[in-house]
Amino acid sequence: MGWLGRWRLRRAAKHYARRLGPALGKAYGASEAYTPAQIRAGVSKLALNLEFIVLGYAAFLSEDEYASAARSVPIYIPYDEARALFARFKPPDLFSASSYYESGIGMVGGADHSDHGGSP
Secondary structure, eight states: OOHHHHHHHHHHHHHHHHHHHHHHHHHHOSOSOOOHHHHHHHHHHHTOOGGGTHHHHHHHSOHHHHHHHGGGOSSOOOHHHHHHHHHHHOOOOTTSGGGOOOOOTTOTTSSOOSSSSSOO
16 A cells, blocks of 8 residues: 555544544444444445445454454455554543543542641
8 A cells, every 4th residue: 555545544544533433322322332234324424435444343343243344345454453543543532531630629538738628
């Protein structure tokens, strides 16, 4: 794959990563995995480039399901590479526990050395 092909792949990965997950969640409920038919429907509804559907398959199918579904795709990418490319452009989960900052202000038992709160 030349530079133009790599550019097209990265561009498609960005669109798939940013749009497909939220659309599938909205249409079918939040889940870690979706069926190949659901992924195809989501890609079609969003008018994403079907040439790169392998990215959606890698993101939302197990490795065994991916191997089966990826037999009929125009461009094949190994499972780990496709998942890594998808993850590279996936926006962060804004409300996940790992991204929630807790300052400890007003918490009982914290390192509050003032005379206005916390434990004695």
